[in-house]
Amino acid sequence: MKPAGKVSRVALIGSGFVGASYAFAMLNQGVASEFVIIDLNHKKAEGDAMDLNHGIPFASNMRIWAGDYSDCKDADIVVITAGANQAPGETRLDLVGKNAAIFKHIIDAVMKSGFDGIFIVATNPVDVLTYATWKYSGLPANRVIGSGTILDSARLRSLLSSELKVDPSSVHAVIMGEHGDTELPIWSHVNVGGMPLEDFQATHGYPSQEKLDEIFVNVRDAAYHIIERKGATYYGIAMGLARLTKAVLRNENSILSVSARMDGQYGLNDLYIGVPAVIGREGIRDIIELKLTPNEQLKFEHSATVMKQAIKSIFPEHV
Incomplete structure (x- = not known):
């Protein structure tokens, strides 16, 4: 893990409704020094980064940019909100199959960067996908956390x-x-x-x-x-x-x-x-x-x- 005291970096994977709202909360609360947004739709990630940067004069200073998986190497935390959303009438467990396949690709790409920090998982079904993240990443269980309850x-x-x-x-x-x-x-x-x-x-x-x-x-x-x-x-x-x-x-x-x-x-x-x-x-x-x-x-x-x-x-x- 990165030594304590260094610049704190959080990498967000998935800039949909949850991811963008999380980025906004992070900026308002001044939680990290660096915040990188990674999304399959890179233009959306760039737009969110630009929009958030324009709010920095009203909040705490934070370096925010749209990046790629290589930026995870120096991240303290990788937060995953990417995946298929829950549709009306659909339970969270209905999402297992499609999101597990998405996660295998995401975790492999993050680990390939040399990431050695902590995963926080929010995508549903969160308990199952957190388990999958632990299995796919090979990290100790204490460093893989689901948003849970x-x-x-x-x-x-x-x-x-x-x-x-x-x-x-x-x-x-x-x-x-x-x-x-x-x-x-x-x-x-x-x-x-x-x-x-x-x-x-x-x-x-x-x-x-x-x-x-x-x-x-x-x-x-x-x-x-x-x-x-x-x-x-x-x-x-x-x-x-x-x-x-x-x-x-x-x-x-x-x-x-x-x-x-x-x-x-x-x-x-x-x-x-x-x-x-x-x-x-x-x-x-x-x-x-x-x-x-x-x-x-x-x-x-x-x-x-x-x-x-x-x-x-x-x-x-x-x-």
Whole structure:
């Protein structure tokens, strides 16, 4: 890996809705010193780079340009948002086949450049494609991170905060499992300013379990609702990716809900799935093992089974 203290470079692969929104968030937050945009449509990448550069006088200084895979050699992080988008009525898992083929080409090209940093994957189905990135790249698992349930957890915190009438930053809640239809809320570990949700319900008389179930369904199905209305989701995940990038580059050791490789944690092995993890300069430093209720553990294992079946569709040898 590149020695700490050198100029930080992030390479973005895929300048579609998510990628361009992520680039905009990175510029506004001043997360990196250098930002290179790589896209099959090089003119689109050039246009985005030009447009972003014109905003630099209003933000922090950042070198931004449209490049190619050779620019990944000196990158600290390669962020992948390229791939086929989720269409109305399509689940994230429906995208497995077409995006796995795209990823094989991308990862081979990145590694050929001499890249030795950290991958952050956002393309869906993110858990399966993060696993594929790990396999194709040959990098240690801690240096391959999926955006996982970082956005789902933010959505849960946002909707809970509205219901509880408190600032979202004071609501601590996590979604685990697949970034998709089998994800689950970990109600047993939700707290409001340090107060367990169960105690908040007892002292305030709300929210009811029915209301919580309704909130979770809105979290789980949020992408479908947004896609139906405007064709794609991109602002929320772009903010999540910027947050994740910042945690790596600034060695924050922040606990974020990401797709990480299981190696015995929660009784699972050899798959990527959404869990809370400590994120710092070396990628995933540690996976936080929450004590789940029996029902939560059961649902989490079900989500893992679905992920393993999806992985098997790309890697038939996977068990």
